[in-house]
Amino acid sequence: MTQLATSAGDHRTLIMSLFGVFVLATLGITLWAGRSTRDAADFYAGGRGFTGFQNGLAISGDYMSAASFLGITGAIALSGYDGFLYSIGFLVAWLVALLLVAEPLRNSGRYTMADVLAFRMRQRPVRTAAGISTIVVSIFYLLAQMVGAGSLVALLLGAQSDAAKRWTIVAVGALMVLYVVIGGMKGTTWVQIIKAVLLIAGAGLMTVLVLAKFHFNLSELLGSAAKASGSGDKFLQPGLKYGTNGTTKLNFLSLGIALVLGTAALPHILVRFYTVPTARTARKSVLWSIGIIGVFYLMTLALGFGAAALVGRTALAADKSGNTAAPLLAEHLGGGAGTTGGAVLLAVISAVAFATILAVVAGLTLASSSSFAHDLYANVIRRGKATEKEEVASAKLAAVAIGAVAILLSIFADKLNAAALVALAFAVAASANLPTLLYSLFWKRFNTTGAVASTYAGLITSVGLVVFSPVVSGNAKALVPGASFDWFPLENPGLISIPVGFLAGVIGTYLAREKADPAKYAELEVRSLTGLGAH
């Protein structure tokens, strides 16, 4: 790690100028987009004028976060095959979004996830619940990105002090608030598109370089990785990380379920479907993103095993999270530490990683401030009497407030593991949002009580179990290492909290005194399947 910091330190100017170019270019685009952002549909949904391909790229940009690029490469480099399981879950999850969620959502909502959840229910209780869960999921996700940004920047720029790390977090936070407040959804979408292209190009270049070293022979790459890892064939088999005992296996199962069910309920992904004009383009954008994300995750296989084979165990193990595997591999592929080629490639890949973090953070801030303004402020606090102007102004204020909260929390939580936070966001989304979303769209009897019950039950169970899990206390890596109230053994709560969310929706529905309105269900069904009256 020190070695990386030193050699990166020598080329700090290069890294900083590449990153500076990205920031200036995206700020320029944001200013340009801001000039054409006039009404609420522009601010929340980018004017609904993006094409399927553009939105597909933007969705990929929003989805391929630092956890995907740095995290999965690191997980494969350190745990071998077990790390690859992340890639598979993250990709298969998109089929849920494609088949069940994207088109009905585009057809029946306007700006936020809660538009669909509250469509046929009493507005205030359902929007309150959905708004709270949107903000909770987004803040967990935000924290993961900001913490990742802080440690990456501190590491690569050689600034190891806490002060530098904090200023980096503050700078990233301030920049993202600027993107959102000025550019709205249009500016944020273009930032995602640019970032996605950069990330695919960077990962693609590294993949080709890795494969070329092994004569484009997958078996040879795997063999060298297994040998260099020190674990031999075990490195290529399932179980190196999660196969230790019954609890770790259940933990893996829980993680697997949360990953596959979480994607279709992530608010910052769902609002992307509103940026295109029709359900058909929403479908096209999901198809593009499945293609782009699929190819990217296949590349993580080459990057992860490549890092294991080429970088070597000692250098990789210096950082236990594995987050430095991708930059280290870039340096090696460019010619190694101390060479100009190594420094250039390291600088390029690090700049791409920064761009990734910045773009995802902007997307998350936009989704949560939209939900605050449209669901909580306009519909709950002002009871639908706010003007469009007031609503957008409150969204901008909310973006500043959420940015500030995320900055503060990240500074205090900078020892938390970024991957655990992202997986937690997936589990909360799958427990609190997915049951309500699916029941609303497809179950005629589902009613207000059911919607409120499934959202809160899923939200409280998932967050509650995390508080009592090994993530928060009971060991050296935990948030509160001194205390131990970790009576729930699994790191990911999905296995318990997702069924609880689904079950609570059924119980709430049957216990409710107020029946579902068949006319409203007819309207939702007709709109969601035909696009009649879509905005």
Place this chain on the structure above:
Amino acid sequence: MAPPPETVPESFQRIEESAEFRQLRSSFRNFAFPVTAGFVLWYLLYVLLSCYAPGFMSTKVAGNVNVALVLGLLQFVSTFAIAAWYARFADRQLDPRAAVIRGRADATLPAQSVDHTAVAEEAAE
């Protein structure tokens, strides 16, 4: 943003009860529900095998490539295939039917009556 006329929910209910709409709904559901069940089970099978059958998953197929890697890559293949299959199905079976229903409704419903929002309803409460 005026509250919608009383007739609108009835119009939607009329459409919902029409034969065309019922056909559209059942062809969507008959595709989406079983296929979702299928790929979720196929994914769970893969996760469970990785957890509880490491011996089988470690069987070498060719060189250093083992069953686990082949099954993992097959998850990618099946995801791409299902996405392409659905795209074709929706293009041919769903889009034309939805367009017919939309065209008919636009002809009978006055334009502003389908353009109301949940927000307007809340204000009217």
